Amino acid sequence: MSAPFPAQVVNVLAALLLLIAFxxxxxxxxxxxxxxxxxxxxxxxxxxxxxxxxxxxxxxxxSAVLTLLLKVILIPWILHRLIDRLFVRWDVETxxxxxxxxxxxxxxxxxxxALATPISQMATTLTRSTLGIALASVLLSFLMMIVRRxxxxxxxxxxxxxxxxxxxxxxxxxxxxxxxxxxxxxDVLVGTFIFGIFFFHIRExxxxxxxxxxxxxxxx
Amino acid sequence: MNIWTAAAFQxxxxxxxxxxxxxxxxxxxxxxxxxxxxxxxxxxxxxxxLAKLFHKxxxxxxxxxxxxxxxxxxxxxxxxLAAGIVPVLATGLPFAPAADIIALVGVFALARVFSALAAxxxxxxxxxxxxxxxxxxxxxxxxxxxMTLFTAAFISGSTQLTTIVDTLAHRxxxxxxxxxxxxxxxxxxxxxxxxxxPIDNPxxxxxxxxxxxxxxxxxxxxxxxLIEWAxxxKLFAYMTLGIALFVPWGIxxxxxxxxxxxAVGALxxxxxxxxxxxxxxxxxxxxxxxxxxxxxxxxxxxLGVLGMLTHxxxxx
Numbered sequence: 001m002s003a004p005f006p007a008q009v010v011n012v013l014a015a016l017l018l019l020i021a022f023x024x025x026x027x028x029x030x031x032x033x034x035x036x037x038x039x040x041x042x043x044x045x046x047x048x049x050x051x052x053x054x055x056x057x058x059x060x061x062x063s064a065v066l067t068l069l070l071k072v073i074l075i076p077w078i079l080h081r082l083i084d085r086l087f088v089r090w091d092v093e094t095x096x097x098x099x100x101x102x103x104x105x106x107x108x109x110x111x112x113x114a115l116a117t118p119i120s121q122m123a124t125t126l127t128r129s130t131l132g133i134a135l136a137s138v139l140l141s142f143l144m145m146i147v148r149r150x151x152x153x154x155x156x157x158x159x160x161x162x163x164x165x166x167x168x169x170x171x172x173x174x175x176x177x178x179x180x181x182x183x184x185x186x187d188v189l190v191g192t193f194i195f196g197i198f199f200f201h202i203r204e205x206x207x208x209x210x211x212x213x214x215x216x217x218x219x220x
Numbered sequence: 221m222n223i224w225t226a227a228a229f230q231x232x233x234x235x236x237x238x239x240x241x242x243x244x245x246x247x248x249x250x251x252x253x254x255x256x257x258x259x260x261x262x263x264x265x266x267x268x269x270l271a272k273l274f275h276k277x278x279x280x281x282x283x284x285x286x287x288x289x290x291x292x293x294x295x296x297x298x299x300x301l302a303a304g305i306v307p308v309l310a311t312g313l314p315f316a317p318a319a320d321i322i323a324l325v326g327v328f329a330l331a332r333v334f335s336a337l338a339a340x341x342x343x344x345x346x347x348x349x350x351x352x353x354x355x356x357x358x359x360x361x362x363x364x365x366x367m368t369l370f371t372a373a374f375i376s377g378s379t380q381l382t383t384i385v386d387t388l389a390h391r392x393x394x395x396x397x398x399x400x401x402x403x404x405x406x407x408x409x410x411x412x413x414x415x416x417x418p419i420d421n422p423x424x425x426x427x428x429x430x431x432x433x434x435x436x437x438x439x440x441x442x443x444x445x446l447i448e449w450a451x452x453x454k455l456f457a458y459m460t461l462g463i464a465l466f467v468p469w470g471i472x473x474x475x476x477x478x479x480x481x482x483a484v485g486a487l488x489x490x491x492x493x494x495x496x497x498x499x500x501x502x503x504x505x506x507x508x509x510x511x512x513x514x515x516x517x518x519x520x521x522x523l524g525v526l527g528m529l530t531h532x533x534x535x536x
Contacts, residue, residue, distance in 0.1 A: 008395040009395065011395065011397050012395050012400070014395045014397070015397030015398075015400065015401065015526075015530050016397075018526065018530070019401070019523075019526070022522060022526070026405055026515075026519065059236040099514060099515060100520075102518055102519070102522050103518075105522070106522060106525050108528065109526065109529055113529055113532065116533070117533070122534075129533055132533045133530075133533065204427050210337075
């Protein structure tokens with residue numbers, strides 16, 4: 001019944017990722033949200049490094065270092081700068097209240113676990129049991145993008161979803177080829193910059209980062 | 221193991237819990253006083269308070285029904301029974317087959333129903349206000365508590381506390397993410413159920429936000445002493461339950477007199493740490509608004525459910 005020790009550590013980190021996904025879902029403050037995002041990146045880097053060490057896949061070391069640099073240090077720093085410039089340290093508004101969001105989140109987790117169980121039973125990788133958690137985190141980040149009304153939390157949700165996808169790739173097939181990962185990392189970085197520019201444009205246009213304003217097509 | 225040894229163990233544990241519970245409260249209060257930079261009260265202060273209350277004359281409101289007089293005894297009895305079921309010092313006690321974890325939650329619920337009824341019995345506004353709040357906290361905390369206990373039950377394949385503790389204490393070392401979730405959820409439920417700081421403030425006596433104190437405002441003398449003692453035993457039972465589920469190492473099997481001193485020592489060390497930890501949590505957190513309590517407890521429920529789900533997914 002008990003798995004080898006590296007797999008146990010990866011399982012614990014996966015559980016931590018799930019926990020972080022939930023706390024992001026329930027978080028009201030933008031600053032804490034960014035902190036949580038950085039922690040998610042740290043857990044991801046640690047789990048990738050452990051998978052690399054226990055399976056001897058050297059290219060995973062590079063992705064772990066890349067994750068650490070990009071998602072724990074650089075992007076949170078950029079986001080910090082952004083919310084400083086935009087003066088958006090206000091409380092995040094959610095569309096539905098938080099206990100309801102949590103219950104929907106539990107339903108999503110059950111769905112993801114049910115979906116992943118047959119797949120992981122066929123797999124032989126060290127990390128097969130974490131696939132369900134990765135899938136659940138993807139869905140939870142999706143949910144976060146849906147229930148948030150402001151642009152900054154939505155972008156953090158998007159970045160969290162990228163994190164979970166990366167984790168899913170690691171747990172299903174020991175990661176993508178390094179070229180693909182480099183490309184994705186660059187995309188995320190460029191995406192963050194573009195989002196930053198868009199934030200300023202949205203605010204200039206509507207005097208607010210509330211994306212409800214964007215539902216109107218014309219100025220009347 | 222013959223029946224007399226088992227009975228001796230059971231009696232020993234029950235008496236030990238009743239006598240040791242006020243010290244735990246005293247220790248938590250002492251730690252909190254240190255953290256707040258006050259000079260700490262004596263460790264034995266809860267005993268002196270109980271002795272003082274027992275020597276006073278009981279005053280009961282004219283409109284009180286027999287229920288009001290009976291409730292302190294029922295509360296004390298419930299908590300003592302709970303303390304007899306939880307494996308504090310030893311597993312395999314004769315009381316243990318009488319109730320599993322679900323019945324244990326039921327015993328706590330029984331005590332809660334009676335204290336709420338007694339609080340409404342007098343008809344003061346504070347009493348019914350406290351009772352309503354207590355029931356709200358209770359109905360949110362109970363499912364979270366059950367989910368936490370179910371996680372442990374799934375890991376060991378039984379709802380008997382003795383079996384759970386035996387399995388968890390004698391397993392090979394393995395990291396259980398599900399147990400980690402359950403432990404955090406249990407801690408949150410412990411804080412809520414024992415009227416500790418994020419939900420209720422045990423130090424206040426007359427505040428509009430109080431919950432537990434509002435319910436026992438009308439009690440005096442020996443009734444109040446019994447209730448205070450029952451509250452101490454409840455805290456003790458919850459803490460030892462948490463210890464038994466999540467850090468069970470060092471517990472003695474029933475009938476083994478040689479393992480007993482070590483078990484007492486291990487328990488004392490764990491309780492010292494747990495009490496200090498509780499005081500630290502109370503010093504660091506601020507009391508939540510009452511309307512945020514459902515959010516706090518739904519988080520506990522969520523963690524409990526996540527623990528159970530994670531157990532199914534990663535088998536551990």
